[in-house]
Amino acid sequence: MHIGHYIELVHKGHQDLAEALRKVALHHVVEPDIVANCTMLATWSDQLVLDLQPFVDYYGEEKDREPDRMKSILFVKPRTGGMGLLRDLHDLWLMSNEAELCCLVLKMAAMGLGDEALLSACNTMEKQTKRQTAWLLTRIKSAAPQTLIAAE
Template identity: 50%
Template sequence: MHVGNYLALVHHSEEQLNRALMTVASHHGDEPDITQICEFLAERSRVNIEALKPLIDRYAEEKSDEPERLTQALFKEPRTGSLALLRDLHDLWLMANEVQLCWIVLLQAARALRDKELEAVCEKCNGQTKRQIAWLMSRIQQAAPQALVVA
């Protein structure tokens, strides 16, 4: 059984998303909503990480460095300005979609195993991730005209 592989993947992906959100919050403090909302979204990832602990204890984790490699590819150095904000939001959106896909895969495994606890955690955490993605998409749509046209 490879449930531990995806538990590790979602665990470390949530951690990387949390760190990236906090980094974007600190780099774009001049945008009125970015700091507060990114910190709020990072807290959602922290809650999801906490929800994983009993599942990791039960299924164990199979270590993976894949989430770290994704973060390194997307966030090489701090960026500033309106185009940089758009790119950072884009990168966060990609990371959040990686997290969501992990939750979906684990949800399917939970259903196959008839593990109600795993299923409940996956559904709840996936809901949080969907909200993160929705906010990121809205903010990308707001930032795009300013960054690409007005620059």
């Protein structure tokens, strides 16, 4: 059984997403909504990590460096200004979509196993991750015209 691979992808994916959200909040303190919302979204990922822990304990994780690859590629150094914020939001959106897809795959496995507890946890994770992704997309749509058209 390889369910441990996707348990790790979801688990580490939300750990990395929470860390990246906090970094973006710290790098863009001049944007009050970014600080407040990224901090809130990070706490959601923190909770999802905690909620997944019983399944990590039960099924285990197949450890490898794959989950860290996205974070290490996307968040190399702090970015500043409007373009930096737009790029950071873009990267967060990519990370949240990766977490959402991994959760969907894990949900399919839970259905195949008939594990109602894991299925319920996946449904909760999927709902929260979709909300994170939706906020990021909305904020990208808001920032894009001003950033790409207006001169800094």
